[in-house]
Amino acid sequence: MxxxxxxxxxxxxxxxxxxxxxxxxxxxxxxxxxxxxxxxxxxxxxxxxxxxxxxxxxxxxxxxxxxxxxxxxxxxxxxxxxxxxxxxxxxxxxxxxxxxxxxxxxxxxxxxxxxxxxxxxxxxxxxxxxxxxxxxxxxxxxxxxxxxxxxxxxxxMERLIFATSRHALKNTQRSPKVDQSSTIPADDAFLKNIFLSSEITSTIFPENRLVIRGTPYELVTSNIERILCLSDQILVSKDYGTGSANLISFGSTWRSNHTDVVFINLFGESVDDKIIFEHVHRHVAGKTSSCEDKIIMYIVCTKQQHEETVKRVLKKHSWELLVVHDLYAIEESYSWMN
The missing domain is CATH 3.40.630.30 (Gcn5-related N-acetyltransferase (GNAT))
Structure with missing residues (x-):
């Protein structure tokens, strides 16, 4: 429900x-x-x-x-x-x-x-x-x-929580693969170029913040090392015509209480079903061989269009939507801490 x-x-x-x-x-x-x-x-x-x-x-x-x-x-x-x-x-x-x-x-x-x-x-x-x-x-x-x-x-932001089983996930991973040529891993050099480009950040991160696993980061290069250390994988998809990044995802996994958990943050303009599924698929890949029977996935996105696309795509691939709720990134001034 x-x-x-x-x-x-x-x-x-x-x-x-x-x-x-x-x-x-x-x-x-x-x-x-x-x-x-x-x-x-x-x-x-x-x-x-x-x-x-x-x-x-x-x-x-x-x-x-x-x-x-x-x-x-x-x-x-x-x-x-x-x-x-x-x-x-x-x-x-x-x-x-x-x-x-x-x-x-x-x-x-x-x-x-x-x-x-x-x-x-x-x-x-x-x-x-x-x-x-x-x-x-x-x-x-x-x-x-x-x-x-x-x-x-x-x-x-919106946080969507999904659940599936190992058996259902195996069937999902047998689904036809999309073209991966436009989706590649991102490294520190790529993130640095993104952070230093106001033209790119205005579309990928319009709020000028990168919120990953409960941390609202400013787009400054000193944060990149921490972001990389706390992310298992970062993926970027580029527009075929311009070559500019149009979707970036940050993924991490952990095991808790006999459940494998996948956490994904999505940023960017693309709402293409195949591209979003490719990001999710690659962050989840490998879970079929080592995971517990139950798998929980958190997806956090800043755009309403992403929420609707994610719901539609994952429903086709045996993920059950459990709950949706809002997330609020807050900044408090030093004066309150005195």
């Missing part, structure tokens, strides 16, 4: 955002008891035990915590020696921004100001040059509250 998420529905992956806004009486006494420190690989068990019901049971932290720790700083919150909350933070955008993501808190500690205190701590602990923090939420309620607090909406 397909449904569109409403903020009134409890969505565990949004708890960390919503809990930042609690002003209930006595909430801050819990923040006063809170002790925060950076995490290491030895904190793995404690971190993954904070929540088990995130992202429809397909949380990426259990399968990627150690990898993400190489490119982010982890922060854990403790009350009376109990690990009750966690988040990642990292400097991006030439040191001008701190991205805060992967936040989670034990259910019994929600609404007590803990996540808000951790956001402030991580911001000041991590950077001496940043003037803003950036994050992504799927809650319109959280977005509205942040905007009332003088935050800025950077862009809005």
């Amino acid at each position: 397909l449904f569109r998420v409403n903020w009134r529905v409890k969505v565990p992956s949004l708890y960390w955002t919503l809990m930042s806004f609690s002003t209930s009486h006595g909430a801050w006494k819990w923040a006063d008891r809170l002790r925060i420190r950076r995490t290491t690989v030895d904190d793995y068990e404690g971190v993954v035990s904070v929540r088990s019901d995130i992202n429809r049971g397909c949380d990426y932290i259990p399968g990627t915590y150690r990898q993400l720790l190489k490119h982010n700083t982890g922060y854990a919150g403790f009350i009376d020696h109990e690990l009750v909350s966690f988040m990642f933070a990292a400097e991006i955008d030439n040191g001008c921004s701190v991205v805060i993501q992967s936040g989670r808190i034990k259910e019994e500690y929600e609404g007590r100001g803990i996540i808000s205190a951790m956001k402030k701590h991580s911001f000041h602990d991590l950077s001496r040059t940043a003037t803003r923090s950036v994050s992504v939420t799927s809650s319109p309620f959280a977005c509205d509250i942040l905007l009332q607090r003088n935050a800025r909406l950077l862009c809005k």
